[in-house]
Amino acid sequence: MTTQTAVQTAPAKAGASFDGRALRDAFGSFATGVTIVTTAGPDNVDIGLTANSFSSVSLDPPMVLWSLARTSLNMDAFRSSGHFAVHILSADQEALSGRFASKGIDRFEGLAPERGPDGIPLLQDCMARFTCKLAYQYEGGDHVIFVGEIVEFSHSARKPLVFHGGRYGMLLPKQAARSDALDEFSNLSSDDLLYQVSNAYFQTRQKVIEKLEDNRWTAEEYAVLSIIGREDGLCVPEIVARSEKVRGQGVSAAIVQKLIGRGLLHEVDSDDGQVAVRLTPAGRAAVLELIAIRKSSEADVQGDLDPSEVQLLKHLLARLVS
Numbered sequence: 107m108t109t110q111t112a113v114q115t116a117p118a119k120a121g122a123s124f125d126g127r128a129l130r131d132a133f134g135s136f137a138t139g140v141t142i143v144t145t146a147g148p149d150n151v152d153i154g155l156t157a158n159s160f161s162s163v164s165l166d167p168p169m170v171l172w173s174l175a176r177t178s179l180n181m182d183a184f185r186s187s188g189h190f191a192v193h194i195l196s197a198d199q200e201a202l203s204g205r206f207a208s209k210g211i212d213r214f215e216g217l218a219p220e221r222g223p224d225g226i227p228l229l230q231d232c233m234a235r236f237t238c239k240l241a242y243q244y245e246g247g248d249h250v251i252f253v254g255e256i257v258e259f260s261h262s263a264r265k266p267l268v269f270h271g272g273r274y275g276m277l278l279p280k281q282a283a284r285s286d287a288l289d290e291f292s293n294l295s296s297d298d299l300l301y302q303v304s305n306a307y308f309q310t311r312q313k314v315i316e317k318l319e320d321n322r323w324t325a326e327e328y329a330v331l332s333i334i335g336r337e338d339g340l341c342v343p344e345i346v347a348r349s350e351k352v353r354g355q356g357v358s359a360a361i362v363q364k365l366i367g368r369g370l371l372h373e374v375d376s377d378d379g380q381v382a383v384r385l386t387p388a389g390r391a392a393v394l395e396l397i398a399i400r401k402s403s404e405a406d407v408q409g410d411l412d413p414s415e416v417q418l419l420k421h422l423l424a425r426l427v428s
């Protein structure tokens with residue numbers, strides 16, 4: 107079902123305005139990247155602000171544009187400077203975007219920019235950078251449109267920071283249409299969400315199990331020690347119940363006995379008269395070792411996903427089960 111929104115009709119009188127909020131929201135439905143545009147002001151003061159009005163214009167000659175609000179404190183500087191630079195931000199540069207949109211702070215503090223023509227500041231480590239000679243300025247209502255001819259540019263393959271509906275986001279490439287092929291071992295379609303989630307679970311879990319086995323631990327021992335590691339004494343039925351909750355599978359009481367036999371757990375009387383188990387000093391050292399193994403498995407499981415993709419995956423998985 108599509109959501110119907112109120113239609114705004116152009117007022118008959120030229121120059122009469124739409125509802126500002128509605129127009130802003132409609133503009134905001136256009137997803138953009140985020141840039142920082144810099145120039146040098148009078149006395150070579152470094153100037154820069156966050157802007158998403160950037161657009162490519164022409165390949166030959168190479169040109170770009172962006173627009174600046176007339177309310178900007180830096181209008182005069184951009185109008186009179188011969189050059190500006192546009193920096194396209196990557197997904198991990200949200201804080202930099204926030205900084206260059208904030209008033210009353212030194213936006214360049216600690217940045218050590220390189221210098222371009224006319225001494226304009228060039229920020230480092232952005233996804234792409236276009237150094238431009240100011241070619242034209244146009245009146246654009248409450249904005250001024252600056253068109254620049256590119257004199258130098260650089261580009262690196264990264265994930266872009268995205269702005270949409272007044273919020274930052276990340277890009278999720280659409281998967282190419284896939285055939286509804288069946289998994290070779292079952293009648294599940296390999297494109298089903300259920301298939302993908304369970305397949306990802308089993309394959310990533312396998313990587314952790316292999317790492318544990320390399321270090322002479324079993325998955326059951328790991329489960330028991332990490333469950334007890336959080337508590338000051340647990341009885342066996344509780345350990346089994348928690349393991350079922352966490353892993354979808356219980357552990358046998360024999361594993362607990364085995365860990366007692368290895369000196370990693372010891373028995374204590376619990377408040378309700380049952381026998382509980384607690385970590386020995388050797389057990390606590392084992393828990394630390396298992397935490398280190400889990401951390402290094404985390405890196406294996408992430409594979410070649412970059413940090414922004416890992417963040418997105420965690421977010422989506424959390425939503426799936428919320």
Ligand SMILES: Cc1cc2nc3c(=O)[nH]c(=O)nc-3n(C[C@H](O)[C@H](O)[C@H](O)COP(=O)(O)O)c2cc1C
Binds near residue numbers: 155156203
């Ligand atoms: C994502 C984002 C995009 C923005 N795009 C623009 C823009 O294209 N043009 C503009 O004038 N201001 C834009 N702004 C607002 C300015 O960055 C902000 O008003 C800044 O404080 C202006 O600084 P100045 O007055 O020092 O020039 C944007 C802000 C954000 C957070």
